[in-house]
Amino acid sequence: MVTNSYKSNFTKKRDIVKDLRKIHEKIQLTKFESFYRLSSDENKFIKNKVSIKAEKKFNQKNYFNISRASDDVSDVLPNELEDSIVEFANKSNTIGAFLIENLLLDQHLGPTGNLDLKMTSYSEIILIAIANLIGYPYGYFSQRKGLVIQNLFPKIKDQNKQLGTGRVYLDWHTEDAFHNLRCNHILLLCLRGTPEAYTLISKIDFYKLKPQTIEQLLMPNFIISSDEAHGVQKEVKVSILEFKKTLTLRYDPLYTTKFLTKKAETAFKELKLLIHESAIKIALKPGDLLIIDNDKAVHGRSLFPAKFDGHDRWLQRIVTLRSKVKMQFVKSTNPYIINL
Ligand SMILES: O=C(O)CCC(=O)C(=O)O
């Protein structure tokens, strides 16, 4: 039985915030070895391809048309960019993340997060084109009724919560760790940046763990609950590591409400220490798109200032599954939405 509740987790949350402040200061700023910088000619190429669709306001309802007709957006990216994205999607890399820089964005974004005033849809269409190359974009019904493109910017009501829409430290996690249909990749496109906001990434070198630790982490002795962003509470008994051709992990200490054995708890602590060894950070700039390998790397975010005045940091995010077969497990009338 799960005894720890959300309430007792709040004390834990406060500790984590303190703890992370120290951790983040020690993390190295990374020069990405794995990145692609678009030239102005490549951006002109993209602009020519997308402008007819992108010179209109983005309508979430259109998402399904744009996305399903992959043919609609399948030819909008330059070949070389496509090749490097596909290579990362298939093979990952040493840091578990790939950065695309200088992507064409909308000329006028309007105030941060105000979609009524964003009159064009360059960012959304380009993000969908890239997501379609990597896998199958989807949403959860429990998260804003399945919205596939999520807008992340600090919200007054969430500012002190560990959420994408907060501005406090966001502890290390893999995305949707509680869910069996969690994404293989997460895409974060920066529309508006803040130099103080660092996205943190760490690819876990599992083989640095003791064999007995790996053994413990492979056992289903951990209770993870769904995160607050989903609005509903669901708890699952899982292992932290899983073999899917290679070792993969699901990790979310904030929502790991119970360890079923003492050994499981000790192993979890050892894993936590390892994260800090390979941690890197990046302050996303407008036109940066960060793709994170959600099977091998954990991510988080530093604290950053927000004024709620329309100029705050603004990201757009899509998550993707690699396998079409997995998408068929989605029990919903809408093929892009997963019911919890
Ligand atoms: O804001 C960030 O840089 C990361 C946010 C995040 O963890 C997420 O959207 O899943």
Ligand SMILES: [Fe+2]
């Ligand atoms: Fe995240």
